[in-house]
Amino acid sequence: MQKSMQKGQNAKSSEALIPSLVQTIEQAFQLKRNPLPWGKAIGAGICSGTPVLIGLALGNIKYGMLAGIGSFTYLYVSNIPYTQRAKRLFFVMLGLSLSVGLGTLVAPHPLASAFVVGMIGAVVSFIFGAFKIQGPSSIFFVMGFSLATGMPLDPAAAPVRAGLVLLGGALGWAIAMIGWLRNPHGPETTALRQVYRELAGFIDSVGTNRSHEKRQKLVSVLKSADETLSVGQVSWQRSGQYQRLLLLNDKANTIFLDILERLDGQAGKLPPHLGRTVRAIADSLDGKNGHPLPIDFQREPSAGGERLEADVREAAALVSEPITVMEREEHVARPSFRMVMGGAFDKNSIVFLNSIRFGLILAVAAIFAYSFELNRSYWVTLSCAAVMAGSTLIATFHRAIQRTIGTVVGIMVATIILSAQQQGWIIAVLIMALTALTELSIVLNYGLAAFFITPNALLLAESMAQQKSLSFFASARIVDVLMGCAIGLIGTLMIGRRQASSLLPHYIAKTIRSEQQYMLTLFSDRRDTVDVTQSIERRKLHTNLGNLKLVYATAVGEVPGNKTRLQFLWPAIFSIEHVAYLLDSCLKTGTCPVLSDAKLSQLLLAFETMAISAEQGVALEKKPIPEITGFSQLEKEIRVLQDALQVSCKDR
Template sequence: MTEREDGSRAGGGRRPGLLSPPAWLVHGLRPQDAPVPWAAVARASVALAAPLAVGIAAGHPEYGALASMGALSGVIGDTADAYRMRLLNIAVPQVFGAAGIMLGTLVYGHGWVAVGVLTAVALVSGMISSIGAVASVSGLLLLLNAVVGAGLPMPDPWWTAPALLSVGGLFVLVMTLLGWPFRRAAPEQAAVAAAYRSVAELLAVAGTRDTAAYDGRRHDVTRALDTSYDVVLGRRAHDHGRRAPMVRLLAQLNALIPLVESAAAAHRYGRASRRPEVAAAVRALADSVASGRRTAPELPLPEPEGPADRAVDRALRHASAVVHEGGPEAGQADDRLGRPAALRVRLRRTARSALTSGQSWRYGLRLALCIGLAQSFVSLVPVSRSYWVALTVTFVLKPDFGSVFSRAVLRALGTAAGLLVAAAVLAAVPRGWADVPVMMVLAALIPAFSAKGFVFQTAAVTPVILLLSDVLNHEGFHLVLPRLLDSLIGCTIVLVAGYLLWPESWHTRIGDRLADAVEETARYVRGAFGGVEHAERVRRRRKLYRDLSSVRAEFQRALTEPPPTGARAAAWWPLVVAVERIVDATTAARVRVDHGAAPPGAEEVADVERQVWALAAGLRSSVVLVEVRAELSGDEEGVLEPLRQEVRAARAIASPTGKP
């Protein structure tokens, strides 16, 4: 198998020296390049400090601390942009969190009964967490609050703690939705405008020799389109009939698809990068979408040369007509990816998926085992405020945040950093009104640091939880060192019972997913030249890009694993890129045919398709990739020649000898 010469991306940089930290650790400690969400920072600061201030003023600071814990759950769950999605992301997890604190309160002090109940809650939490984003946060809060309720004394009667947590979450929800009456469609409009801007940046580098820049911009386009379709179609799922604003946005989004397709052709054959007017025109369209402007600006585009340039020109003028004039699609916009099913249908499908999915059961059992061991350990060994051990297990084993191994290490590092801050606060700040401004500062750091990565989020959340815990149990500075020890115990349990005892095959989890994507690529090659209608080709290509995006995310998570998993992922990474380029080359060839190029022969298409199918079969057959030896022949001047070159490149990567 070949390796990349520059050692970048695939292997995480040059081979480190003996004293250099491992690549997976450096990756986890490197802050992500993400903007600070200032609105979320302000909301978090007020949402966590205000309930605490009210509780202190009323003479019941413990009530305020519980309400602030509910607000903390709402702040962590507020990860969407569209208001309807934010309503679900905050409200639904709060229901599960209230149920969790209630169960924990009922079994507080009941020894092994509490162990059994928390183990069962962990199984349910794990099974629902693997379904989706909202379910993941809901499962997290269900288990997290159950652990807190079983580990800390709560005020009587039993319903007090669930009610206070719900009040805190409701406060965050109200603050979040204050702008809804004035900005109802603003998030959807911003998402579509962002998709147009991402395409403008793609066209700005199309046709250059900087292939890495083009690939990066294309991934940005995929993410932007996925986000836009999810946001717009999610809004339409709640609308009765076809409301004009959402239909218009959907039409504008659909009009972007031909421009994305033509960008693939422009990158290989056209002159888009040498025609800056093209990218500038798309940026102007993005501004029109964002502002809702209907007046069409002039498009001073140069005369197109060849099929690729004609494809870009026609797609751009069509998009301009739809954005400014409504165009032919505005009144009859189809949903391209399919309109979401009714809520009751999706709930039924979700429940069936959770009960029948092997992945759900595996994760649920793994989490239940670790929680059961954590609770059993603290029941047998006297550990002060032992709930922190199970809390550590809950955070580290959350499935959609990346490698379990690296998360355990990063959790320990993040907790240690957070404890340094907590130690200073608990030692220097007396409990009372001084907690309110301190909480305002610490709470503001949570959304700001969460955008930078897991270790930074852990470092920000730890002092907040410790401060609220101290309001409840009054241990002060003596709370710090036990929490560090508890975190190390929890991380150890996860590494042994949640990682080493579950040797899931990396090939099974990722190799088969890549093989599935390669098979879909073979079908796409056949459909692109096999008489399939354009709308169906668009659906297939969008689905394929989504699948490849998921595969890429899986590989990126695998790259954070320690050897041998991380090393294998690094070796396979170039093949993921090669498959993406096969899809791009297929799209470019189809666009050229649509705009005047001679179509390929049926045998040429079938020959390429057979090679892609053989590549998929080789991926499934063994962890060691299997060489595909059959030759690819055809017209070297035809539209399929670049596609054949990409298939040959994939064969070379897949070959054990590194030769096609």
């Protein structure tokens, strides 16, 4: 009986697996509905082709191609403040130069090359993960190193090659910073514009079934804007526009809290003119002033909405009034380098574990390629790195499919281009066009981008090396890509495929305990003796919260995964994030009450009980939450968190 039941269950699981596999493959070819980044695409094309044209004009196209590797610096541009962008791209430029120099030095020693490429992949992946940097991560550092190992062996040429890459990187840095001359606070303004658009959407959604979803997105956008503004602050420069943005950010947080307070008192939709005015604020955030917004308010505010409407009026006034009248200065705390690295460099850190896995598999791929003495063996390593760049196991599987099919099509395109024996200037134009098309298509689908990545990489590599027959390099390239994709996929499946799921209870408990410590500092008399904004408790909370969200996102993409359990955990994770947001809001008000020892003990007991419940997966008895004068939303959200944890534990 038991055997027959087991067979039935196995049959059902097999039947469920087939549709799931088919669905996963279909997802790999879906086009995302993202706006095309025309500005970045054009800039990337100019950066990649200009060094080649300069090299051609000076009579040495190979030097131009080398400098073109440094132009990959531009591909790390994202919507971050220019002060942060300048530093980030400077270190990317140095890293690419160092990668090419190291590749040239160790190229004669295959085992050393394998070890170094693994180290480069691990270190760069760790840094990008620890600082939550968006972009291509270590892929272009690995590419620079790998291409250098495929060049003619000449360790003495390392300084020249590294120097040329540095020059190309300097060009990319300069083009990426051009926008600073026109609009120094453009990225921060973009972040605030998104905040007010999401805030308007949340206002319109109140009283509908979309309210909870809009609230989740708004909390995330508010936190992102805080981080953007914190890194945009420069101690040696005082900008009126930057102060305006800080004040608008504070006002957006205040409006959000006003809405939450109002929802406690009454249900129903908010007056539509509030959403219209907030949306008008978003549309007017273009860095200009002196243009008053049309404020469409009723003469008599709706019941209970006086404070909300007053705050929306103040936000509109902040956009319209001249910068010179803003005498108040805002300062935003930013996490220290030591705090960020300390939070990521931990035996249980998903960033640390993922970077070790990335470097190890990359080194294995390089050793495998060298062992079989493959021509241009670095293509195996490059393909392996590209596949593992997926943030989850499902994303890795998607990348393997996309890169394989995209490469086959790309090789056909490259064969046609190279067989025509194009002149130097045509190669430069083709590189510019292919780079621009890559940037436009990669936001839609990586497989589509691979159609352009492959011929572009081949043009770059084969122009710096002695070519063999086109049929030989095309067939070898396909074999190398298949090997690299297979190694990356198998390695990811073998090492830590359920790693994030197993770490999730630990990170939930750790983040709850961080909130407990932060709250103790915030609501006790100890607050008068420390700078809470810069306190280690606050910084640890935000570090642990970021790690928790990363672990959850990774767990969602694991195969096999318990999707039902993860769905039940999401309300608890969002509630944890919202409690952290409300604690920061308490800090910003400057009116946090000092709670009695009895009330603090009750809160500490409630948080410790929740942490133990998350760790052990047991629904423990809920504890009473004392009154926190003036912060009823925080009380309510702690109770919501208790309920969410109980539901998630019962589901296990």
